[in-house]
Amino acid sequence: MNHLTMEQLLELREPGREPGAGAAYRHFEGCEQCRTEADRLAQRVARLKALPSPRASRNRFLEIRSRFAAERRRRRFRAATLAVLALAASVALAVVLRGDGGAGDRTSAGAAAEAELREAMARSRDMEAALRAFDPDRRVIDGRTASIAFRLEDQLGAVDRQLEMLGLMPSSPEPVDRERLRLWRERVGLLDALMDVHLTRAKYAGM
Amino acid sequence: MDVYRLAQEDTLVTQARRGDPSAQEAIYRAFETPVYGLARRICRTREDAEDVMQETFLEVFRSLARFRGDGSLWGWVRRITASKALMRLRRNKYRDADDLDEGFVDGPRDRTVLRMDLEAALERLSETARAVVWLHDVEGYTHDEIGRMMDRTPSFSKSQLARAHHRLRAWLGEEVAI
Numbered sequence: 001m002n003h004l005t006m007e008q009l010l011e012l013r014e015p016g017r018e019p020g021a022g023a024a025y026r027h028f029e030g031c032e033q034c035r036t037e038a039d040r041l042a043q044r045v046a047r048l049k050a051l052p053s054p055r056a057s058r059n060r061f062l063e064i065r066s067r068f069a070a071e072r073r074r075r076r077f078r079a080a081t082l083a084v085l086a087l088a089a090s091v092a093l094a095v096v097l098r099g100d101g102g103a104g105d106r107t108s109a110g111a112a113a114e115a116e117l118r119e120a121m122a123r124s125r126d127m128e129a130a131l132r133a134f135d136p137d138r139r140v141i142d143g144r145t146a147s148i149a150f151r152l153e154d155q156l157g158a159v160d161r162q163l164e165m166l167g168l169m170p171s172s173p174e175p176v177d178r179e180r181l182r183l184w185r186e187r188v189g190l191l192d193a194l195m196d197v198h199l200t201r202a203k204y205a206g207m
Numbered sequence: 208m209d210v211y212r213l214a215q216e217d218t219l220v221t222q223a224r225r226g227d228p229s230a231q232e233a234i235y236r237a238f239e240t241p242v243y244g245l246a247r248r249i250c251r252t253r254e255d256a257e258d259v260m261q262e263t264f265l266e267v268f269r270s271l272a273r274f275r276g277d278g279s280l281w282g283w284v285r286r287i288t289a290s291k292a293l294m295r296l297r298r299n300k301y302r303d304a305d306d307l308d309e310g311f312v313d314g315p316r317d318r319t320v321l322r323m324d325l326e327a328a329l330e331r332l333s334e335t336a337r338a339v340v341w342l343h344d345v346e347g348y349t350h351d352e353i354g355r356m357m358d359r360t361p362s363f364s365k366s367q368l369a370r371a372h373h374r375l376r377a378w379l380g381e382e383v384a385i
Contacts, residue, residue, distance in 0.1 A: 006376075007369035014349075044375060045344045047325050053244035056257060061235045064264045065228055071269070072226065147228040154226075 003027075004034045009041055062146075069150060073157040084165035087179060094175065110174070113181055120184035127191040136198045145197055152194045159187050213237050216280050224271045231268055238264075238281065242288045248341040249292035251299065251334055259295050263288045289342060293356055296334045328378040336371040339364050 004012070008024045028034050136149070163183050166176060213219060213234070222230035239260070246259035266287050274283055329337055335357070342348040342356075343364065350361035350368075357364070 005369070006373045007365060010365070010369055010372065040376065041372060044325075044372065044379070048329070048340070049345050051325065051329075053240055054247040054253075054256075055240055056243040056260060057253065059239075060257065060261055060264075061232055061239075064235065064261055064268075065231065067261075068231075068265055068268050071265075146232075150228045151226075 003031065004037070006041075009034065009038050012038065013041075065146075065150065069154055069157075072154060073161070076154075076158045076161065084162055087175070090175070110177075113177060117177070117181045117184060120181065120188050123188050124184060124191060127188065127195060131191065131195055131198070134195075134198055148197050149194060152190055152197065156187065156190050156194070159183050159190065163187070213280055217276065220271060220274060220276070220280060223268065234267065234280070235264055238284050241281070242284060245285065245288045245341070245346065246292045248329075248345075249289070249334070249338045250295055255295055255299065256292075259288065259292045262291045266291065285346065289346070289348075290356055293338060296338060299334070325375075325379065328375050331378065332371055332374065336367050336374075339367040340371045340375075343368055 004024055004027060009028075011021060012024060012028060028038070163180070166180050166183070219230045219233050223234055242263050243256060243260045246263070247253065247256035250256040250259055263284070267284055270287075274280065329340070332340065338357075339353055342353050343350065348356075350364040353364040354361040
């Protein structure tokens with residue numbers, strides 16, 4: 001019998017799989033050359049297993065995390081879109097049922113709400129400017145702080161999407177204005193919390 | 208092979224499923240090296256391997272809800288890595304000059320006794336052959352599993368492995384130490 005081929009030698013390492021493996025094994029038992037070849041093979045495999053594991057040149061977690069967060073924001077955006085569409089439908093229904101068109105008498109309560117909205121928007125702008133000036137992206141951040149900051153940024157993203165959707169609505173009946181005010185208040189709260197997270201971390205880090 | 212067993216794996220998985228970045232980071236840190244290592248062994252370039260690593264972790268975080276926990280987390284992550292790396296390999300197939308089963312024709316260069324180190328010899332194999340060698344001999348996948356992952360037959364995997372060892376043996380100019 002000829003010496004075993006590489007395929008047969010490999011097959012012998014997984015015995016009982018192929019018909020004819022018995023004959024190959026009998027040859028192997030009596031053939032010094034094939035046994036030597038099998039030793040070479042075993043040593044080669046052992047050396048392959050012992051090769052050092054290559055390491056990535058840099059930490060890519062933040063990149064992966066921000067891509068993942070962006071995906072989640074897109075998913076939430078779709079959910080928020082549906083929620084806003086549902087709100088729009090209920091507003092339209094309320095307006096039709098009331099039959100007054102809602103445009104005529106703007107009450108003092110309405111004016112107060114509008115003033116409050118303007119104030120919330122201005123505060124949000126100021127806080128965002130302060131956050132930009134602080135430039136958190138350029139600062140080293142520990143895992144726990146990053147975790148809280150990511151969560152707040154996710155929530156901010158969701159609020160922004162809902163505000164965007166409300167902005168697309170042609171008229172501003174009362175329930176929509178109420179929702180808009182609620183979202184701007186929430187935005188201010190989230191920015192406030194985000195600023196707190198960064199400033200507290202900076203304080204502890206002595207920056 | 209389950210070298211990379213995570214402490215408090217169940218808790219971490221539950222937290223990561225909820226999107227907790229600390230838990231996700233713990234999973235990333237635990238598997239970063241083996242994931243990159245496996246990707247690098249299959250992919251031709253470091254850049255491809257880094258892309259595969261990124262794709263793998265994104266898929267892991269996206270799909271954690273589907274991880275049933277009947278095997279180890281590393282086993283599951285490893286399969287995703289192998290699958291992403293093989294997908295990348297298929298996409299880059301045009302770069303594989305001695306492609307798949309048509310490859311491994313001995314040229315004059317192979318008749319010269321070449322002594323290479325194992326890393327260089329491994330690198331010189333075609334991407335497919337290298338992937339088969341690594342998945343079978345180091346990661347412990349069977350030919351059936353490799354065939355399935357590559358959309359080929361188990362015989363394809365067997366013949367790739369045999370030819371690859373034939374070549375490695377020649378390139379390494381091996382002496383056996385008994």
